[in-house]
Amino acid sequence: MLDIAVTSAEWMVHDVLANVLEPPEDVNYLKWAVENIEFSKRESEFDGSYNTELFKFFEEILAALGPDDPCRIITLRKSAQLGGTVLANIFTGGSMDMDPGDFLYVHPTHDNAVRWSKMKLSPMLKGTTALRKIFPMKARDGQDSVTYKERRDGRGALLISGANSPASLSQVSMNRQVQDDLAKWEMNSAGDPETQADSRSNGREFAKIFKLSTPMVLPGCRISANFDAGSQEYPYVPCPHCGFMQMLEWENMLQSLDEEHPERAHFTCQGPDCGCAIEDHHRSEMIPHVEWRAENPKLKRYHRSFDLWSAYSPLQSFERIARSWLAAKGDPPKEQTFWNDVVGKPYRVLGESPPxxxxxxxxxxxxxxxxxxxxxxxxxxxxxxxxxxxxxxxxxxxxxxxxxxxxxxxxxxxxxxxxxxxxxxxxxxxxxxxxxxxxxxxxxxxxxxxxxxxxxxxxxxxxxxxxxxxxxxxxxxxxxxxxxxxxxxxxxxxxxxxxxxxxxxxxxxxxxxxxxxxxxxxxxxxxxxxxxxxxxxxxxxxxxxxxxxxxxxxxxxxxxxxxxxxxxxxxxxxxxxxxxxxxxxxxxxxxxxxxxxxxxxxxxxxxxxxxxxxxxxxxxxxxxxxxxxxxxxxxxxxxxxxxxxxxxxxxx
The missing domain is CATH 3.30.420 (Nucleotidyltransferase; domain 5)
Structure with missing residues (x-):
């Protein structure tokens, strides 16, 4: 005898409403990173889960990207190979998982976009359990392609674009977006790609736009212009000897740099009555206590901008920073690369030739x-x-x-x-x-x-x-x-x-x-x-x-x-x-x-x-x-x- 389960229409309505009206989980990008991001030796110096102690300086940036922070624009001016891509991936993957919607990820060129999709995004989607469940990967119905990824349930999609393609920056409206390698964006056939990308979120009141890049040259550096237009926040750390809070600045290291012994590279504490050497091995003591301090705090509500360079990162030793400078010193193209990639600052150009x-x-x-x-x-x-x-x-x-x-x-x-x-x-x-x-x-x-x-x-x-x-x-x-x-x-x-x-x-x-x-x-x-x-x-x-x-x-x-x-x-x-x-x-x-x-x-x-x-x-x-x-x-x-x-x- 066949058993048939029967329910009332009223019960079904209540069940659907319960699912629809259930409040979403809190969007916490740091928590999502700890639970989902796994590094391998192939792609990183570190092996294992996301380590909050090593990357303490990222916590404030991840918090700014979340919905609890009222700011609309988040800018990160940084050194190369500092982990900016990891931050962008956390923002992208976490958004599609915790609070799905339409997401735009823009690279300098279409070729860059395709390369990132194949080499960075696809491994993340395959290797992250939370994302593997919600993205089809190689579906035949158009949900998955190199530059377009749609959730299985249709609740959100990721559009990957190049700034040199005005067509890909039109006729879309986005809750969130990443503008990667912004300093390398060039004018396209329709005008300024940054303006075009920004306009894609104009119709969303609570949109988040994450702009990040290693800087290029001044005047004219896009990421530096955005940093200056924001809250201008710098990381302060305590001196391991006296506790005085200060920034680690390249000029400080340069003043005491012994060119014969770059392995002795260090900073000098700027605290009153201290002047002790801050050495490489002290970073593990200082970084857990990092504080971001804004020079233009009145803009924090709308545009938070952060500046971060290699001296704070466990990926770069003080000695390597010093040796990079000695190898570049006196050769302008190499000096520019050093300033951009290592110090994370724009290189000021002599725009006028000598008489x-x-x-x-x-x-x-x-x-x-x-x-x-x-x-x-x-x-x-x-x-x-x-x-x-x-x-x-x-x-x-x-x-x-x-x-x-x-x-x-x-x-x-x-x-x-x-x-x-x-x-x-x-x-x-x-x-x-x-x-x-x-x-x-x-x-x-x-x-x-x-x-x-x-x-x-x-x-x-x-x-x-x-x-x-x-x-x-x-x-x-x-x-x-x-x-x-x-x-x-x-x-x-x-x-x-x-x-x-x-x-x-x-x-x-x-x-x-x-x-x-x-x-x-x-x-x-x-x-x-x-x-x-x-x-x-x-x-x-x-x-x-x-x-x-x-x-x-x-x-x-x-x-x-x-x-x-x-x-x-x-x-x-x-x-x-x-x-x-x-x-x-x-x-x-x-x-x-x-x-x-x-x-x-x-x-x-x-x-x-x-x-x-x-x-x-x-x-x-x-x-x-x-x-x-x-x-x-x-x-x-x-x-x-x-x-x-x-x-x-x-x-x-």
Missing amino acids: WEDLRDRASESDYVHGNIPVGYPLLTCGVDCQGDRVEWQVVAWGQNKRRAVVEYGVFNGHISDEKCQANLNGLLKQGFRNAYGRKVEIDMLAIDGNAYTEDVWDWARKHPAGRVIMVRGVHPESAPLLAVVKKERNRRGKIVRYSKRFYNFASSVLKMSLYRNLKKDDPEERGFVALPRGLEDEYFRQLTAESRKAQKAKSGFTRYLWVKDPSQANEGLDTHLQAEAAATRLGVRSLPDSEWDKLMAARECPPEEIQGDFEDLLMPVQSAAAVEPEQQSKSESVKQRVRNKWSKKKL
């Missing part, structure tokens, strides 16, 4: 004349810029400690496709320039601009070895790598050209900042010094200093900073110099050890009866060509090619 007259006057007192190589600069590179009716070029010599010397500047008439112009460039590669010992040194590497007339440039470049001639193109983002391979592109006919791994993008904005900072140095022994020869025309110095970094206001109201050329002044002197520096970067001058510089100078800075040798040859013992038998010469060429291939892979 060209000052450079001309310094050059007039130089101890060498143009066309010659001064002592101490054994490597030679050349930058070439292609115009419609001419090709302009500049030769620069390189020495230890990131120092350089301008050797020569010239112009060949004709288009790069003209046979005569190409013949002149071929001759430039062969002619050599005399150094102080009377030896002729040939150009080790030439970098030619491939941005304009790309196919004509490629037609000439591929006739020469990749170890001597490369194509380059400047790119403007300040977050771009110094040098990156252009893997493939389409030509005018739509055909994909692969360029044989000899076409590179270089960070023109970063190199301009570096050059203008180094041009102000007047001590020939100082790291990064730029030597200038006698005899160059005034026009060269005008061109070298033709650009400045200026504010430009977009229609959206956002101000961005771009390098702008004086409209009445040509700038090929600057362009060719940066192209020569790109070639030097490809050769590896930034990382070449002192022992290799010694070999180069021993081989080239000597009387001319010795053999000069190519750059790669000089990494091996130099021998007389006359003493090499034909069979040995063949073997030598084979070895030379293997070494060139090795260095081509190694330098980048």
Whole structure:
């Protein structure tokens, strides 16, 4: 006999209402992290559950992200590799679990978004029990894709977007959002992406917007502008000796830094009548008592902004901080990376070039004349810029400690496709320039601009070895790598050209900042010094200093900073110099050890009866060509090619 359970309609209504009206659990991101976040050795220095004692400084930020704090915007300006991604993941995963709704996660680019989804989000969804239960993972009904994740019950969804895609920042309304790596966001085709993302939460009264990033450069750093617009909260810790509450500031460590013994790096207590050393091992005593103190407390109700750097993190020792500074000191691009990634502060740019007259006057007192190589600069590179009716070029010599010397500047008439112009460039590669010992040194590497007339440039470049001639193109983002391979592109006919791994993008904005900072140095022994020869025309110095970094206001109201050329002044002197520096970067001058510089100078800075040798040859013992038998010469060429291939892979 079949038993059938029957209930009344009234009981069913009450049961449904009970479920609907049941108050939700408290949203506590810290508690959720402790119960759900698990670290593995593969992704972290730590193994096991989220440790509140190690990351005590995150508690206030997690509390600000919760609904009990009335603030709408939370900004975190931080050092790199500090745990910001963990915070964002806790906010994202905890929200989808405890208080589901629509969530927007924005990265600088669509590619960044896809990479984060695959490498960070998917492992978290699979490895976190609470999230694995509510997300379908590889459903066939559209609930799961790389950039869109919907809960099984339809109560919330996660949209993953790139700031360079205005379409993904439109027609959505979000309760919560994360704006990750904000300092790297660039204007998109519809305007300012930050304004677009912020507007996605305008219709939600109790929305939370989490902005976090390592800073970039000032003026114009997005995350720093947001930090300044908020409560400006800094972490204070007690001195382990006297208990005086203070910030750990980089300038404090720098004052007592012993460059011969970076392992002794420490802070000095600022308390009255103390002055004791605060050392690395004291952090475990101080961090559990961290306090966030606001310099602009009246804004805490609406916008809480936090500043945190490596000295507070168990992931970075004081010694490593000190060694990072010593490795970067005197090299502007590396100094910028240190300030951004280690200190967590924006790098202030010298937006104006030095007066060209000052450079001309310094050059007039130089101890060498143009066309010659001064002592101490054994490597030679050349930058070439292609115009419609001419090709302009500049030769620069390189020495230890990131120092350089301008050797020569010239112009060949004709288009790069003209046979005569190409013949002149071929001759430039062969002619050599005399150094102080009377030896002729040939150009080790030439970098030619491939941005304009790309196919004509490629037609000439591929006739020469990749170890001597490369194509380059400047790119403007300040977050771009110094040098990156252009893997493939389409030509005018739509055909994909692969360029044989000899076409590179270089960070023109970063190199301009570096050059203008180094041009102000007047001590020939100082790291990064730029030597200038006698005899160059005034026009060269005008061109070298033709650009400045200026504010430009977009229609959206956002101000961005771009390098702008004086409209009445040509700038090929600057362009060719940066192209020569790109070639030097490809050769590896930034990382070449002192022992290799010694070999180069021993081989080239000597009387001319010795053999000069190519750059790669000089990494091996130099021998007389006359003493090499034909069979040995063949073997030598084979070895030379293997070494060139090795260095081509190694330098980048």
